[in-house]
Amino acid sequence: MGPDVVGPVRGPSNSFPLGSGRSDDHATAEFGPTPVSQLLDDATARTSEGRRWQRSYRRQVLAVDSIVVIAAVVLAQIGRFDLFGTESSGYVSWERATALSVGLALTWLVALGVLQSRDISLVGIGSEEYRRVVSATAWVFGLAAVTSLILQTQLSRGYLMIALPIGLVGLLAGRHAIRRNLAKKRLRGEFVTRVLILGKPEQAAVLCTSLDRSKEVGYSVAGVCIPDYDGAVGQQLITSSGALPILGDENSVEVALRLTGADALAVTAVEQLGHEKMRKLAWRLDSLGVDIIVVPGMTDIAGPRLKLRPIDNLPLFHIARPNHGGPSMYGKRAFDLIFGTAALAVLLPAMVITALAIKCDDGGPVFFRQDRVGQHGKLFRILKFRSMSVDAEIRKGAEQSKGGNAGVFFKSASDSRVTRVGRLIRATSVDELPQLFNVLGGSMSIVGPRPLVPGEGESVEDFVARRALVKPGITGLWQVSGRSDVSEEERIRLDHSYVDNWSCVQDLVIVWRTARAVLNRDGAY
Template sequence: MIASDIRISVPFGAGRRKARSTGVGAGSGSWSRDYAHRVAVTDAAVVIVVVPAALLVRFGSDVFEYGAGIWLFAGGLVIAWKCALRTGQSYDRRIFGSGSQEYSRVATACFAVFGLLAIVDLLFQLGVARGFIAFALPVGTLVLLLSRWLWRKWLCRQRKTTGAKMDRVLVVGSETSAMSLVHRLINTPDLGYDVVGISVPSGSTADDASLTIGGNVIPVFGDFGDVAGAVTRASATVVAVTSAEALGHQAMQDLSWDLEGLSVDMVVSPGVIDIAGPRMLVRPVAGLPLLHIDKPQYEGANKARKSLVDWFGAVLLLMLLVPVMIAAAIAVKADSRGPVFYRATRVGLNNNTFRMWKFRSMVVGADRDRAGLADLDEGAGVLFKMREDPRVTRVGRFLRRYSIDELPQLFNVLDGSMSLVGPRPPLPDEVEHYDGRVARRMLVKPGLTGLWQVSGRSDLPWEEAVRLDLSYVENWSIMGDAVILWRTVRAVISKDGAY
């Protein structure tokens, strides 16, 4: 997702030959190689522990009576599992620290190796696959994902606090075309890109000048005629082209050739934002690489799969949270006069209205008092927000701080009007002010949580909240939903933006 990943650039031509004696790019792969080695060692440790544990679960103490054959099988499984992680490109440096693709590749590799195990067991009647699948697959996959998450947190912390583990980016493009990319990279250091300079069109500025983009001063390293030289002077490890049309096809090809011997990655901005990698496909047509962007998939198997996950997830969460919801209902009733639940009209999929369940966190008649508080509005755009809203009850303030007031929305998930993850459910008067772009939020069901929930909640400006919702609508996936649900737990505990 764009909240945690750069989706506006795609690999174009990355040379990975040994760096020349100039030293350019010499540090580009050092941190990533070291990081990948650490992750690989951790993965190996997890697999080596999980596979024998699965044998003990499957056979108990009798496993030691099977002789060397069963241990050879276990060793083969360890090797196959590690090979699946390697061939599944889960150690690709380009996916470290951003987006859900890293987790998706790990999960895919795990299911692939156990699918192969099941086939081998069926063909040769080994009689061990069921025990392994029942224990090793879920436990091993979850522990591998957890270890990746911990390593990723460490990597992002290093990038934010010390500026280490970063790729040095030289942007090639005009100020106008580079503005969005530079601003996004500078404001999200956990992506691992440090903008060190920019090469601009000929004659647009002096060689020793600088450009100010979004309040950030970016040094200028020459023009389009000497990008390779600019890479050397800036000690860049990544070249990001944002003005491919200005360079021309021949110059782009020459540039990719020049960068091959420098061990420098080259990425090209296709000019569209908030579009995830799975929807992008580069197709060579008549010798030209054309970027094909698939339409968002809201129907068919994807819709059915998401609905199934929503229903089972809501049932499971309700079973786990029944004590919390009962305690919240008692507290609401004892704290102030009025009903336990508040049912608000919201707009959902395809602009259809529905009644959304919440624990009442305000005094009765709070809707009627909103007009009198208009001058104290701290929201942005069409939203109404107040940090110290006098209509909120004492219990309601606590419920809102930990998002407990939103738990009854699980009933909306069960009846199909909402999803576990999706855009924020808007009020009807908000939707009336939507333009055609913002209205795309209504192409999917609103969610109990979403990118807006894990990225600041009420502290977000209106424009950023809209961008996050649109990014989710354009790129939603099951793995992306899983990442958002995981991040929601941290957001609720931290209480950031909750009022």
């Protein structure tokens, strides 16, 4: 079901005097109890506040970078040239070592700026910010090593080996701490970037949903302009994240930006506007100091798959095919074997205690075995700790009827078949640990879509076929996004997103987020 357009909007917070928006004369009118002059003053105040927090954030990041880099080179200099420096091991004078440290520190800070690691647009996109920090650090130390070799400056390898890990870990930890603090403030509605959307109602609704799911990114939608809009003044666009005021058509953008105090314009209607209008729109926004965000027609495509390849000054996005084979899959299998073996060795005592608890609880079997759908549609036998009564399969139909569940997946927080021990091991995800044997056997992976029961999900078009392109996993993208509390639609979307955008780095992030979710017991039952 698409978004609804209703109206009118009333009240001082979202009353905007715009119809088709073909003239700035609208800005002098009044609508409702609040004069437009006051709305403009409020919008100016919001814009000034937005720019202040951005400047403050940049200064904070620069300060943290400077402290970390200076600390890294000072510790490296003391550790290498003072504590371990001798004539026989390539002694360097204090003055020469200090000059080298100052040069390295300045080059490091400049590189972090040149690679735009402090770009405000990266706020909320942690992986890209961290990648740029790592890239800048790698370039600096590579350049330092090459320069030392060519100029014979006797820059100690021990010095670099101390400065590199300390500085890199410190930079990443500092950025993470700043981002966590900013995310907490954004969840409270502070330090947000106000966005005006220009697009059709359906496209605007999709963008609103995505921004609402990622509140820590800090985008707050102030309103929407609809191309060729000719509706009544003051109507609302109803989306899953709430009602938005409709502020006119594509000609209303400048007035709407001033009235809302928006810092950015998100355009989801590029095909409706055309190249010429988009170019003129970009020029107008540049004069207003407003950023422009262009939303492509494709959704759930990760950044590494998108490559910008301009042809004759026409920007073209090349979308790489999903990575479902080749050498990278050998890396994934190696990670499964190493991590699975280590996890099994560490968790074996907990698994033994769990097995004894299950046996003592009701005397039934310790393990639960069931056929599941694996990679390429092949069936395999999954192994879990039994968390339900022995007759759980017989009572499944009655439990579904009692719960009134008619969805694609069935899982209930009040399932009467779950045993006393079962509730505990489900809440802590201990019931999943025997699947490590499936991982070592090759039928599952540490990270991937959850394995489906045969016949499950077949009502959703392309769902089972797409998931079968990769191995099912013990944990996955939807589990770290809310576990059992995730809606069916969101679970399907996240599974598709993982299959289409899998990478080794993403797997490591999911494993880390899984540990946090388990410790917090988020959405487990």
